[in-house]
Amino acid sequence: MRQPSSGPITPDQMSFAERMANLRHLGSLFRQIWRTSRFLTSASIGLRLIKALQPVAMLYVGKLIIDEVVRLTGIVSPGADLETLWQSGALATVAVLLALEFALVIGNDLLTRAISLVDSVLGELHSNTVSVDLLRHAARLDLLHFESPEYQDRLERARRQAASRNSVLSQIFGQAQDIITVATLAAGLFVYAPWLILLLFISMFPAVWGEQRFNLRGYALNRGRTPERRQLEYVRWIGARPETAKEVKLFGLGDFLVERFKTLAGAIFIDNRKLAVDRAIWGGVFAAISTLTYYGAYAYIVWRTISGDFTIGDLAFLSGSFLRLNGLFHQIMLGFTQVAGQSLYLDDLFSFFELKPSIVEADDPKPFPVPIRSAIRFENVGFRYPESDQWAIRNLSFEIAAGETVALVGENGAGKTTIVKLLTRLYDPDEGRVTVDGIDLKQMSARSLAENIGVIFQDFMRFSFTAGENIGIGNIEHMEDEERIRQAADRSLAADVISGFPDGYAQVLGRLFNEGRDLSGGEWQKIAIARGYMRDAQVMVLDEPTSALDARAEAEVFGRFTGLAEGKTALLISHRFSTVRVADRIIVLEGGRIIEEGPHEDLVAAGGVYADLFEIQAAGYR
Numbered sequence: 202m203r204q205p206s207s208g209p210i211t212p213d214q215m216s217f218a219e220r221m222a223n224l225r226h227l228g229s230l231f232r233q234i235w236r237t238s239r240f241l242t243s244a245s246i247g248l249r250l251i252k253a254l255q256p257v258a259m260l261y262v263g264k265l266i267i268d269e270v271v272r273l274t275g276i277v278s279p280g281a282d283l284e285t286l287w288q289s290g291a292l293a294t295v296a297v298l299l300a301l302e303f304a305l306v307i308g309n310d311l312l313t314r315a316i317s318l319v320d321s322v323l324g325e326l327h328s329n330t331v332s333v334d335l336l337r338h339a340a341r342l343d344l345l346h347f348e349s350p351e352y353q354d355r356l357e358r359a360r361r362q363a364a365s366r367n368s369v370l371s372q373i374f375g376q377a378q379d380i381i382t383v384a385t386l387a388a389g390l391f392v393y394a395p396w397l398i399l400l401l402f403i404s405m406f407p408a409v410w411g412e413q414r415f416n417l418r419g420y421a422l423n424r425g426r427t428p429e430r431r432q433l434e435y436v437r438w439i440g441a442r443p444e445t446a447k448e449v450k451l452f453g454l455g456d457f458l459v460e461r462f463k464t465l466a467g468a469i470f471i472d473n474r475k476l477a478v479d480r481a482i483w484g485g486v487f488a489a490i491s492t493l494t495y496y497g498a499y500a501y502i503v504w505r506t507i508s509g510d511f512t513i514g515d516l517a518f519l520s521g522s523f524l525r526l527n528g529l530f531h532q533i534m535l536g537f538t539q540v541a542g543q544s545l546y547l548d549d550l551f552s553f554f555e556l557k558p559s560i561v562e563a564d565d566p567k568p569f570p571v572p573i574r575s576a577i578r579f580e581n582v583g584f585r586y587p588e589s590d591q592w593a594i595r596n597l598s599f600e601i602a603a604g605e606t607v608a609l610v611g612e613n614g615a616g617k618t619t620i621v622k623l624l625t626r627l628y629d630p631d632e633g634r635v636t637v638d639g640i641d642l643k644q645m646s647a648r649s650l651a652e653n654i655g656v657i658f659q660d661f662m663r664f665s666f667t668a669g670e671n672i673g674i675g676n677i678e679h680m681e682d683e684e685r686i687r688q689a690a691d692r693s694l695a696a697d698v699i700s701g702f703p704d705g706y707a708q709v710l711g712r713l714f715n716e717g718r719d720l721s722g723g724e725w726q727k728i729a730i731a732r733g734y735m736r737d738a739q740v741m742v743l744d745e746p747t748s749a750l751d752a753r754a755e756a757e758v759f760g761r762f763t764g765l766a767e768g769k770t771a772l773l774i775s776h777r778f779s780t781v782r783v784a785d786r787i788i789v790l791e792g793g794r795i796i797e798e799g800p801h802e803d804l805v806a807a808g809g810v811y812a813d814l815f816e817i818q819a820a821g822y823r
């Protein structure tokens with residue numbers, strides 16, 4: 202597989218073997234389409250097989266008609282009466298042939314429509330299948346995949362392919378159909394003038410070579426421009442979102458965004474235009490070469506007819522066959538290079554599916570201890586974000602005893618959220634380990650870990666779903682449990698917010714949809730906290746849970762939290778010391794290391810960093 206890279210590649214950088222290797226994805230594509238609908242896939246193949254034989258049949262019946270007409274003109278005297286002639290039976294053959302040709306034309310039309318119907322239905326189903334597969338696969342990947350621009354580029358490329366790639370298979374089926382047609386036409390032509398086929402073949406080469414080169418250039422361009430295209434999407438997104446509208450207006454960012462969009466779009470446009478112009482010019486030259494070949498061959502057949510070697514019917518059949526063959530040969534050859542070209546894009550899609558999550562479950566996973574008997578321990582843990590050469594945390598050891606509430610404090614970037622990500626196994630540590638009652642998190646079943654640790658992140662998601670769903674998704678298995686949702690909402694004070702909605706729990710939140718209703722930051726936070734309460738988790742992690750709450754709500758949320766957390770283990774992160782002081786123990790972090798640790802009173806008495814920070818905040822209130 203190619204190394205994932207978003208950097209531009211040029212046609213010359215891709216070896217022939219690599220181009221061929223991309224064709225392996227055709228098998229995966231076929232399986233995916235087959236899985237989508239066996240019936241429709243079989244129907245598409247079957248109908249095309251029948252349609253493949255139509256051209257030669259048409260030409261041959263045409264030849265028979267002409268020969269029959271020529272024969273009849275020889276025996277029928279000018280001005281003969283149609284009725285007498287019909288009754289004599291002389292017209293029987295030509296009538297049958299005409300009827301046959303009519304049937305072939307009608308049949309062909311029906312087949313074309315049936316194929317296009319089957320392909321369009323299959324195409325839509327397949328594009329749904331790919332989108333579902335993409336969603337499923339993305340959900341299995343690690344957080345690191347989503348936090349890395351390179352993987353976002355890959356996801357973007359895969360997403361772009363999801364909707365359109367089934368056309369490749371239609372194209373391959375079409376190719377197979379054309380090949381069968383060519384074989385039947387060529388067999389006819391071969392009987393009359395074998396070397397004409399060779400001539401046709403040679404005349405194709407420049408076009409095929411040119412086409413595959415342009416395909417590769419097109420792909421390289423597209424791929425190399427993925428980061429810019431993502432930026433383009435981003436600028437478009439910023440310019441048209443309710444979340445951004447306030448700042449865009451007040452900072453007067455409109456022109457700035459327009460300029461940035463123009464610059465990015467302009468660069469992409471210039472590249473695309475150059476490619477389109479080159480392709481058009483060379484396409485014209487190559488087409489002229491093959492037209493020349495056709496007329497050369499045509500002149501030859503005309504001469505052989507004049508000299509009496511071929512009948513007029515033969516002439517019609519041969520020139521028709523040659524014309525069709527010429528077109529079809531072109532189509533097939535170009536089709537092959539196009540399929541090869543398209544399969545480059547398939548690599549984007551299927552190599553995304555080949556990405557494997559690195560945080561995987563142990564072979565024989567152990568359950569999370571219920572209840573926790575001893576403690577959660579960070580044992581000499583070190584962690585560096587991928588693509589970062591700085592340790593976010595290093596040599597970190599601490600424990601949270603069963604039933605204890607521990608608070609983490611520290612300046613921005615001290616490593617607090619990183620600790621939460623390690624505790625929830627969104628990442629694995631690079632050094633040391635995180636254990637619960639001595640069992641490494643890596644040995645634990647992902648499901649039981651998720652069931653036992655409830656987290657509310659500072660950048661929690663504001664889903665444009667109903668209020669009930671926004672809370673219910675905190676425990677997807679109990680999403681329909683209204684009683685549980687109400688209890689969770691009561692605990693987090695979200696119930697008061699929801700009681701003000703005309704639709705209550707059925708109220709759609711957010712500004713995305715017509716009936717949606719937006720909330721204040723603090724109101725959203727109450728909903729998010731309720732989501733955390735949906736799970737009856739033993740360990741609750743609250744990362745900046747109350748930053749947007751007013752003082753009264755904060756006091757109340759925490760009053761309830763500490764009450765409810767009795768017997769539960771909790772980890773709190775907050776910059777507000779009024780929140781932090783309720784914890785049994787406070788850990789002060791700096792640069793990913795612990796610098797102080799103890800209950801609030803002890804830390805204040807010790808007069809260290811915590812005491813200073815506490816004093817600064819307290820002074821602000823005096």
Ligand SMILES: Nc1ncnc2c1ncn2[C@@H]1O[C@H](COP(=O)(O)OP(=O)(O)OP(=O)(O)O)[C@@H](O)[C@H]1O
Nearest residue numbers: 348586589593611612613614615616617618619620
């Ligand atoms: N996805 C990431 N990739 C690379 N570095 C990161 C990533 N997330 C955080 N960091 C870095 O890791 C360090 C610790 O970050 P962390 O988010 O844990 O800090 P924090 O204490 O939670 O900060 P805050 O109080 O601002 O929320 C910081 O230096 C930060 O820049």
